[in-house]
Amino acid sequence: MNDNTKPKETTLSFEKIKQDVLRPMQTHRGLELWIVFLIAVIAVCGWAYYVQLRDGLGVTGMRDYVSWGLYIANFVFFVAVSLVGMLISSILGLLKVDWIAPISRIAEIIAVAFVAVAGLVIVLDMGRPDRLLNVFIHGRFQSPILWDVTVVTTYLVISLLLLILPMIPDLAICKKEMTNASPLLKKVYSILSFGYTNTPQQHKHLHRMVRTLMVLIVPVGLAIHTVTSWLFAATLRNGWDTTIFGPYFVAGAFVAGAAGLVIAMYFFRVNYKLQDYLTDLHFDKMGKLMVAVCLVYIYFNVNEFLVPGYKMKSGDNTHLKELFLGSWAIMFWASQLLGNIIPVILMVNKRFRKPLPLMIISLFVLASAWFKRYVIVIPTMLHPHLPIQNVPDNFKHYFPTPIEIAIIVLSFALALLIMTVLAKIFPVVPICEIAEKEGIDYKIED
Amino acid sequence: MKNTFNILATIILVLSLSATVCAEGWDVPASVKKKQNPYELTKRNISSGKKIFQTTCKSCHGDPGKGNMLPLQPPPTDLGSQNFLVQTDGEIFHKIRTGKGAMPTFEKTLSDESKWMVIAYLRSLDKMKREAVVTKAVVNPEVTDVKIDIDVDSEHKKLIAELTGLKKDGKRVGLEGIELSFLVKRAFGQLDISGEEAYTNEKGQLIVQFPTDLPGDREGQANLLVKITDEDNYGPIEEKRVVSIAVPTNPKNILSERAMWGTRANAPIWIIATYVLGVIGIWGVIFLILFQLFQLSKMRVKSK
Numbered sequence: 001m002n003d004n005t006k007p008k009e010t011t012l013s014f015e016k017i018k019q020d021v022l023r024p025m026q027t028h029r030g031l032e033l034w035i036v037f038l039i040a041v042i043a044v045c046g047w048a049y050y051v052q053l054r055d056g057l058g059v060t061g062m063r064d065y066v067s068w069g070l071y072i073a074n075f076v077f078f079v080a081v082s083l084v085g086m087l088i089s090s091i092l093g094l095l096k097v098d099w100i101a102p103i104s105r106i107a108e109i110i111a112v113a114f115v116a117v118a119g120l121v122i123v124l125d126m127g128r129p130d131r132l133l134n135v136f137i138h139g140r141f142q143s144p145i146l147w148d149v150t151v152v153t154t155y156l157v158i159s160l161l162l163l164i165l166p167m168i169p170d171l172a173i174c175k176k177e178m179t180n181a182s183p184l185l186k187k188v189y190s191i192l193s194f195g196y197t198n199t200p201q202q203h204k205h206l207h208r209m210v211r212t213l214m215v216l217i218v219p220v221g222l223a224i225h226t227v228t229s230w231l232f233a234a235t236l237r238n239g240w241d242t243t244i245f246g247p248y249f250v251a252g253a254f255v256a257g258a259a260g261l262v263i264a265m266y267f268f269r270v271n272y273k274l275q276d277y278l279t280d281l282h283f284d285k286m287g288k289l290m291v292a293v294c295l296v297y298i299y300f301n302v303n304e305f306l307v308p309g310y311k312m313k314s315g316d317n318t319h320l321k322e323l324f325l326g327s328w329a330i331m332f333w334a335s336q337l338l339g340n341i342i343p344v345i346l347m348v349n350k351r352f353r354k355p356l357p358l359m360i361i362s363l364f365v366l367a368s369a370w371f372k373r374y375v376i377v378i379p380t381m382l383h384p385h386l387p388i389q390n391v392p393d394n395f396k397h398y399f400p401t402p403i404e405i406a407i408i409v410l411s412f413a414l415a416l417l418i419m420t421v422l423a424k425i426f427p428v429v430p431i432c433e434i435a436e437k438e439g440i441d442y443k444i445e446d
Numbered sequence: 447m448k449n450t451f452n453i454l455a456t457i458i459l460v461l462s463l464s465a466t467v468c469a470e471g472w473d474v475p476a477s478v479k480k481k482q483n484p485y486e487l488t489k490r491n492i493s494s495g496k497k498i499f500q501t502t503c504k505s506c507h508g509d510p511g512k513g514n515m516l517p518l519q520p521p522p523t524d525l526g527s528q529n530f531l532v533q534t535d536g537e538i539f540h541k542i543r544t545g546k547g548a549m550p551t552f553e554k555t556l557s558d559e560s561k562w563m564v565i566a567y568l569r570s571l572d573k574m575k576r577e578a579v580v581t582k583a584v585v586n587p588e589v590t591d592v593k594i595d596i597d598v599d600s601e602h603k604k605l606i607a608e609l610t611g612l613k614k615d616g617k618r619v620g621l622e623g624i625e626l627s628f629l630v631k632r633a634f635g636q637l638d639i640s641g642e643e644a645y646t647n648e649k650g651q652l653i654v655q656f657p658t659d660l661p662g663d664r665e666g667q668a669n670l671l672v673k674i675t676d677e678d679n680y681g682p683i684e685e686k687r688v689v690s691i692a693v694p695t696n697p698k699n700i701l702s703e704r705a706m707w708g709t710r711a712n713a714p715i716w717i718i719a720t721y722v723l724g725v726i727g728i729w730g731v732i733f734l735i736l737f738q739l740f741q742l743s744k745m746r747v748k749s750k
Contacts, residue, residue: 138710139710140709140710140713141710141713141717141718141721142706142707142708142710142713142714142717146721147721150721150725154725154728154729154732157732158732161732161735161736165735165739168742194739194740194742194743195742195743195746196742196743196746197746199745199746201745202742202745202746205738205741205742205745206742209735209738209739212731212735213735216728216731216732219728220728
């Protein structure tokens with residue numbers, strides 16, 4: 001690793017950083033094609049949502065027993081991935097871990113995109129989205145739902161601030177350098193740079209604000225996923241009725257978020273040609289971080305399943321047998337093995353922490369994390385305390401309909417579109433911060 | 447060949463099994479067999495026997511003579527059939543007490559008196575002995591337009607019901623010896639306050655003591671229903687009345703207290719406080735940051 005970083009220090013100059021980071025934003029052709037593709041996907045899947053809006057939730061596979069299906073599982077997944085913003089730029093930032101500098105903005109972009117869409121997924125799950133305001137008008141303080149809506153909104157706002165505030169020096173550069181940008185974009189740069197000229201006073205003032213936000217997002221980030229877990233844990237249902245659900249969800253979120261970050265890092269590194277900034281070292285460190293969070297998650301999984309599995313209380317026994325050996329066994333064990341255990345075994349090996357292998361491992365981890373949420377939500381709904389009797393046959397099973405799957409694809413496309421647009425108009429790697437880290441002096445002219 | 451053998455084997459097996467079942471019949475001791483019902487077949491006994499029959503026996507055996515028993519194997523006996531009623535009182539008593547196979551034992555669940563009452567009821571269906579019943583019961587005249595009138599003695603909390611019917615000559619007469627049920631509506635179902643001997647006297651009247659400690663609503667009101675217990679007498683005849691002699695109570699509505707299960711207005715103070723203070727705290731800092739953000743551009747002016 002040291003062989004890689006040493007020559008870099010000598011070759012990097014402020015001009016070079018500026019050019020390397022700003023060039024792909026202006027000249028990348030594939031990016032526009034990718035945006036068109038995403039919009040096409042959203043348009044097609046938007047039709048599925050129109051059908052659901054027109055005909056009601058009957059077009060989904062959800063019935064009286066499984067009233068939380070694919071949408072809620074997907075919501076939990078999106079909230080989980082968004083937590084990476086808090087992990088990287090806040091927790092590691094406050095601990096003054098300096099290798100996160102080039103990747104913290106990507107983490108924030110993921111956080112903003114995924115938490116914004118997470119809120120939207122809840123609206124997509126509503127049969128009557130026009131009644132959304134009732135959550136606020138008639139929401140009960142005792143219900144985790146009101147708390148969830150509140151923390152999701154708060155987390156989105158703080159993540160947005162944590163994306164923009166550390167970017168102000170870079171936006172001041174953009175204002176000057178991005179001469180080809182559209183007038184609208186220039187206006188955005190001009191407004192969001194807040195007249196920053198890197199005076200010592202401004203520098204100090206800005207850093208104090210960013211540090212305050214970094215502290216503030218820790219409780220909000222913990223709250224967003226803990227409250228999401230309370231949506232489940234506050235009910236008396238087998239598989240959800242557990243005291244460790246909050247930390248269990250947070251640990252799982254760190255796994256999913258770290259994997260998402262690695263994938264995004266890899267694509268920006270390759271497509272934006274940022275090999276000098278998103279180096280092998282960063283992938284190596286991210287690999288080690290993933291081993292750590294995966295081990296914590298495995299620890300929680302052991303607690304979550306071994307303790308009730310040892311006692312096999314009535315009710316839990318049906319649920320757990322279905323998970324371990326029954327119809328959910330393949331999904332359950334695949335998500336545990338491919339999403340946790342095998343990645344840890346691979347990632348302790350240095351060879352697998354290289355960019356490409358680590359990205360492939362992260363794809364498996366992320367997919368497993370999605371299926372893990374599915375296994376958390378749906379089996380419990382199918383195992384109520386009273387046996388399911390005398391109901392139409394489609395109440396007894398759940399399988400998402402094509403409409404539901406299309407709407408889920410829509411949510412993914414939307415998150416990717418938000419990420420792409422943010423990466424199109426904002427520098428994905430912090431220019432000034434890297435210059436500071438490298439000890440390069442720079443000036444920002446007004 | 448093989449099939450023939452199988453069929454033969456099955457037939458032999460079935461026959462031998464059914465033979466054992468038949469041979470296993472009821473083993474009633476001779477002394478018990480001779481027992482006679484110590485209770486007379488009065489209308490009153492038959493009526494109370496019918497009540498027990500309907501709660502205890504009917505669910506399997508069905509209505510006597512109607513053949514609507516449960517489809518079990520072997521089927522429960524029709525207790526109104528003459529084949530069953532040829533047995534002595536003692537035999538039936540023994541069978542109720544011990545039970546066999548699907549027929550449960552009622553040794554502990556029914557008192558001996560109750561068992562004899564059931565037998566009295568069954569015996570009343572017996573074509574050979576029916577005459578005995580009729581002669582022993584009170585005979586009311588043929589009447590139409592049967593009705594119940596309720597009178598309330600608020601001072602002593604007594605309920606006076608009068609059962610009358612219209613004779614052919616247009617005279618209204620009281621009907622004697624008919625069992626009435628006094629039911630008070632409760633949260634779940636109805637409370638029977640009729641007491642032990644709820645039969646009308648020779649004037650057709652029946653006086654029932656209303657329980658002195660029975661809770662009513664805020665005004666002490668309770669819904670009373672008086673009806674003829676056995677519909678076979680004059681059909682379903684009943685009279686409803688709201689009486690104001692119950693104990694006035696102020697029932698506590700658990701939704702009116704502050705609790706986790708309450709409405710939003712009744713949320714516990716601590717949870718409202720946590721939420722409101724949390725939101726104010728976090729959003730206060732956010733707005734402070736936004737305010738500071740706009741000061742950033744002012745600093746440029748100052749520094750220049």
